[in-house]
Each structure stands twice: as structure tokens, then as C-alpha cells.
Amino acid sequence: AQTVTQSQPEMSVQEAETVTLSCTYDTSESNYYLFWYKQPPSRQMILVIRQEAYKQQNATENRFSVNFQKAAKSFSLKISDSQLGDTAMYFCAFMRGIQGAQKLVFGQGTRLTINP
Amino acid sequence: SQTIHQWPATLVQPVGSPLSLECTVEGTSNPNLYWYRQAAGRGLQLLFYSVGIGQISSEVPQNLSASRPQDRQFILSSKKLLLSDSGFYLCAWSVNEWSREGEKLFFGSGTQLSVL
Numbered sequence: 001a002q003t004v005t006q007s008q009p010e011m012s013v014q015e016a017e018t019v020t021l022s023c024t025y026d027t028s029e030s031n032y033y034l035f036w037y038k039q040p041p042s043r044q045m046i047l048v049i050r051q052e053a054y055k056q057q058n059a060t061e062n063r064f065s066v067n068f069q070k071a072a073k074s075f076s077l078k079i080s081d082s083q084l085g086d087t088a089m090y091f092c093a094f095m096r097g098i099q100g101a102q103k104l105v106f107g108q109g110t111r112l113t114i115n116p
Numbered sequence: 117s118q119t120i121h122q123w124p125a126t127l128v129q130p131v132g133s134p135l136s137l138e139c140t141v142e143g144t145s146n147p148n149l150y151w152y153r154q155a156a157g158r159g160l161q162l163l164f165y166s167v168g169i170g171q172i173s174s175e176v177p178q179n180l181s182a183s184r185p186q187d188r189q190f191i192l193s194s195k196k197l198l199l200s201d202s203g204f205y206l207c208a209w210s211v212n213e214w215s216r217e218g219e220k221l222f223f224g225s226g227t228q229l230s231v232l
Contacts, residue, residue, distance in 0.1 A: 004159075033219045045160075045206060045223035091159055095219055101148050101167050102210050102219050103175070106159035 002027045002094050006107035013082055014115050020067075021077045021110050023092030029053075031097030034068065034075045035104070039089040048090070051075065053097065079112075087114045118143035122207045122224030129231055135180075135194040137227050139207030142188065147209040149190040150221065151182055154204040166190060167212060202231045 164182035
């Protein structure tokens with residue numbers, strides 16, 4: 001079974017700083033997807049970024065980027081120029097790359113606070 | 117565009133009472149549908165998924181059941197609620213074609229269920 005581990009329960013940085021959230025996962029699959037979801041106080045789950053395991057290039061979405069280390073099974077999220085609106089719970093998630101029902105396995109989350 | 121509706125937003129129910137949470141998706145056909153639960157301060161756990169009308173798969177044994185009476189309607193039910201059923205319930209959908217970014221899940225706004 002796949003597992004996802006987020007070792008940082010809480011993090012706090014000043015506005016405009018860069019912050020990196022850690023995630024490790026365990027799987028024997030070779031084809032899979034990794035995701036970062038954001039859950040603001042509204043509790044809406046918002047997809048931030050995704051990475052396809054067969055792609056070596058790290059995914060980027062504006063101020064958000066990942067450092068995907070497949071051999072180390074590590075998938076960290078970097079937020080540049082952090083903004084107050086980035087305050088949220090961040091969840092790392094794993095999905096097997098098999099067509100059918102797309103089941104996400106989530107980590108426990110990291111609560112990120114951006115301070116003014 | 118596609119939208120997902122989930123209601124009610126909050127629900128307080130006594131132990132032993134029945135439960136019915138409803139989720140509908142608009143703007144797409146034959147989606148994959150999912151029910152997730154989030155315990156306080158934890159990540160999301162997949163409860164049920166459905167790849168078609170009347171097709172339900174359960175991921176964990178529990179006091180809950182799910183049904184899909186129509187293509188874009190997904191219902192979470194219980195005959196008698198337990199205290200341990202309290203949590204935040206999220207419905208989600210995805211395209212069931214892998215080639216059309218079927219790995220992306222889109223979440224509803226959630227229902228906070230408190231069983232007292």
C-alpha cells in the first residue's frame with residue numbers, strides 16, 4: 001500500500017519569504033502522480049500543482065514549484081514570494097497511474113501561516 | 117464549465133439518527149465520483165468511489181453506505197449514526213478518461229457533520 005508522510009505539522013514565515021514544505025512517499029509503482037492540495041480556512045480543497053512521475057522536469061505553477069526526487073521518493077513544494085492568501089493547510093497526495101477510479105492517498109498535512 | 121454541489125454545509129445529528137448527504141455534478145457526463153472524510157486535524161481518507169450508475173466501491177469498513185442513483189448524483193448515507201462518524205465530508209469528481217487529465221480530482225465545499 002502507498003503511504004504519504006508530511007513531517008512538518010506546522011510552519012510559519014513572513015510575507016514575501018520563500019517556504020518549502022516537505023513530503024515523502026512510499027510506493028512500488030513506477031507510474032504515478034503526485035499532487036499538492038491547498039485547504040484554506042474555507043476548507044475548500046484546491047489543486048495547487050501536480051507532477052507526473054515519468055517526467056523528470058519539476059512542475060511549476062506561477063509562484064509554486066516542486067522538487068521531485070524520484071529515487072529518494074521525495075516531493076517538496078516551494079512557495080516563492082509568499083502572500084497572506086497562501087495561509088492554509090497543505091496536503092501532499094499520491095495517485096497510482098492506472099486508469100480507473102483515481103484514488104488519492106493523502107498525507108497528514110502541513111499548516112502554513114504567512115505573517116504580515 | 118463543470119461545477120460540483122454538496123449540501124448541507126453543516127449538520128448536527130444525534131447518535132442513532134439517519135444521515136443523507138447529497139452531491140451533484142453539473143457540466144459533465146459519466147464522471148467518477150468520490151466520498152472522502154477528514155477527521156479533525158488530519159488528512160483525507162477515501163470512503164467510497166463510483167465509476168458509474170449503481171457501481172459503488174467501499175474503501176474502508178464502516179457504518180456508512182453510498183449510492184449513485186443517477187449519473188451525476190452521489191449520496192452518502194447511514195441508518196444509525198455513531199459518534200465516530202463526526203467529521204468533514206468531501207465529495208469529489210474526476211473525468212473517467214485518463215487521456216483527458218482524468219487524474220485531476222475536483223472537490224466540493226464539504227459538509228461538517230457533528231454527531232452528538
